[in-house]
Amino acid sequence: MLARLTELRALIRITRIRLADGRALTYYDDREPYASGTATRTLHDSRDLPADQSHPTMRRDVLTGEWVIFAPHRMDRTHLPTAARCPLCPSRRGALTEIPADDYDVVVFDNRYPSLAAAVDPVPAWLDGDPLWPQRPAVGRCEVVCFTSAHSTSFAELTPHRVATVIEAWADRTRALSAITPVSQVFCFENRGAETGVTLHHPHGQIYAYPFMPPRTERLVAQAVAHHDRTGRDLLADVLAAEWRAGVRVVHQGTSWTAYVPAAARWPVELHLLPHRAVPDLASLDSAERSELATLYPAMLRWLDEFFADQGDHGPVPYVAGWHQAPIGPGRDLVRLYLQVFSVRRAAGKLKYLAGSESGVGVWLNDTTPERIAQRLRALT
C-alpha cells in the first residue's frame, strides 16, 4: 500500500474548467480510465446561472478588534436537499448539478454562496462607514471539496488511495490560494453532521482563504513568538515533546505524525494531529508524510464514530475537522500545520452547547478531562 501511495502524485490528472457562471472547478482524477472523462467528453455546464451577485462585506468589531463577515445572500443557500437533488453528485443528462461530469474522484470548485468573494462590487450603500468599525468588501475565496462522487458514504470510509487524492487536492489548492493577494491564511475543513451546521449531506469539505489572520491563528502566533522570545525554541516542537514525555494524552504515535488530546481540550471529544517535522502547510508535506496521513486520518475519524459505542451510539458522530496551516506572512516560521478534530457530542443523545460562559465571555467549560478523552480514544485504536 505504501509504495502505491507514494507514486500516486504522478498518476493524478488535474483538469481545470469554468462553470456556467464563471466559477472555477478542478477535477483530481486518481485512476484510469479517468472518471471525469477526457477533456472533450466532459459535459458542458449548460445551466442558466446568474453571475455572482454576492456582496459579502466585513466589519471590524470595535469590542474585540476582530473582523466579522456579513454574507446575507447565504440566507438563500440550498438547505438539506433530498439525495435526488444533491448539487454535489455527478450530473445526469437533464439534471445538471454543480459538477458537469458523469462521475468524478475528487473535485474542488468555487462556492456558489461564498462568504468571501473573489471580486466585490463597490461597498453597498447601507454601510455607514464610521471609523470606529472599519468595513471592507470581504475578499478571499470559499471553495467546496467533494471527497467522492458517492452520495451516501463518509470520509472515514474512503480508501487510503482516495484520501491521498484529497490530500493532493488540499495541497494544490493551498499552494494556489496562498499566492493570492490579500490571502493571509488557507483553512481546509470539514463540517460533518447537521449539528455542525451542514446544509448538504454529500461527503464534502470546504476551503476558506481569509484576507486577514483569523483570531485563533493570531493568538497562536502571539503565543509562539512569546515562547520563542523566552526560550529560543519552537513552541509546537516543545508541545510535541511535552506530550510524548507525559504520555497520558497521546493516542497514536506514528513515524511522521502524533495524534494526541490537547492538554486544554475545549470540547467533549477533541483530537489534534501534529507532524513531527516543522512544516507550514499541507503543500509542504513530503511523500512519506502524505502516505502515513492517508491511512491515519480516516482511522481517526473512525475512532470518533465509535467514541460513544459503549453507550450504544455507533455514530455517525458530528464533527468539525480543521487544518490549521501557518499564516502567509509574519509568524509563518514559528508555527506549523496541525489538524484539530472535535465533536459537540458530549454523550449519546446529548450535545455540548455554547452557552453564556463560552459565547458570552469566551471561557470554555469542559465536563470531562483531556486524559479521559485520550484513554477512551486509545481503547479504540
Place this chain on the structure above:
Amino acid sequence: MLARLTELRALIRITRIRLADGRALTYYDDREPYASGTATRTLHDSRDLPADQSHPTMRRDVLTGEWVIFAPHRMDRTHLPTAARCPLCPSRRGALTEIPADDYDVVVFDNRYPSLAAAVDPVPAWLDGDPLWPQRPAVGRCEVVCFTSAHSTSFAELTPHRVATVIEAWADRTRALSAITPVSQVFCFENRGAETGVTLHHPHGQIYAYPFMPPRTERLVAQAVAHHDRTGRDLLADVLAAEWRAGVRVVHQGTSWTAYVPAAARWPVELHLLPHRAVPDLASLDSAERSELATLYPAMLRWLDEFFADQGDHGPVPYVAGWHQAPIGPGRDLVRLYLQVFSVRRAAGKLKYLAGSESGVGVWLNDTTPERIAQRLRALT
C-alpha cells in the same frame, strides 16, 4: 409605577441561610407578607446531601493563552427533569428541593455542580504539571438565580416589580462576589431554551465569578486602552455617540439606556443595551437607571420572542442574555456595564451552528446584517 419601583430597595428583605451541605442561599423577598417566611418559619433543609466533592481545575491553553475549565463532576448534573422533580421549585413537605421554603420571590444560591468552586482540595493526581500548560484549582463562584417560584413562566413575563427585585439581587451578588479574592469578573447571565444548553426549564439565570479576566473582556479592555491612548476618550461613550449619529441600528433610545444592534453583530439576532452613564457594574446603577431597566429589559426579551413572528414562530426563542460588567482591577475605569442578548435561531426552525470558521479559527459569519436585525426589532417596539 416609577415611584413604587424607586422605593423598592427599602422594601426588599434579604435573608441568608445555609443549605444542608453548607452552600449559601439568599432570599430576596419583595412584598409583605414575605414569601419565604419568617426566619423561624423557613423550612430547614433536612436533605442528606454529601459535602461538595467537586474538584474543578483550570489549565492555560498553550495555543491561545486562555484558561479552560474542567469540571468532570458536572457530567452527572440534573438534566431536564419533569416539573414535578424540578429542583428550583419551592419545597413541599416530603419533597425538598434546592429551596427550603414554601414559596419565594427571588432566590440566589451556590450551584450544586459548580464549574468554579469556593474551596478546592489539593490538585488531583492526574494533573501532570507541565510548565507549558499551567494548571490550578478553579477557584471562584457559580451561583443560581431563580427569578420566580412559578415553574412555567419566563423572564419576559415578569412584572417590572419582580424584575426590579432581580436587579437588586444581581447588584447585591455583584457587590459581594467582587470583594472575593481572586475574583476578576462577575458575569450575570441567563441561558434560555434547550438550544443554549439549558438543563432546567424553571426560569433561572446564573452568576459566574471568574478568577481571571475572560478572553472577551481582555480584548474589550485592550480595545478601550488603545482607543483611550489614541484619542483620550472613552470607547463605549464613543460607540454610543456613533450609534446615535448613525441611527440605523438603534432600536430604543431611552432616558438612561440605549438598545442597539452592534455594528459587527455576530449572531442572527443580537441586541446590546448600554447605559448612558459610565457605570462599571449593576451595583453602581442608580434608582432611575434600575427603574427604567426593570421595564425595558423584559420588553427586549419580548421583542426577541416575536422576532420570527412573520414566519409563524411566536417563540419562545432560545437566547443567551449576559451582563458584561467591568473587570475588578486594571481596565475597570475604561469600560462599562453592558448587556448582550443574542439568539442562535436564524429563521423559524433553523439554528445557526458554530462550524469550522467560528469554532476552528474564530471567524464569525453572519447571514444577515446588523441593519436588517435592527429594522426588524424596531418594528416590534
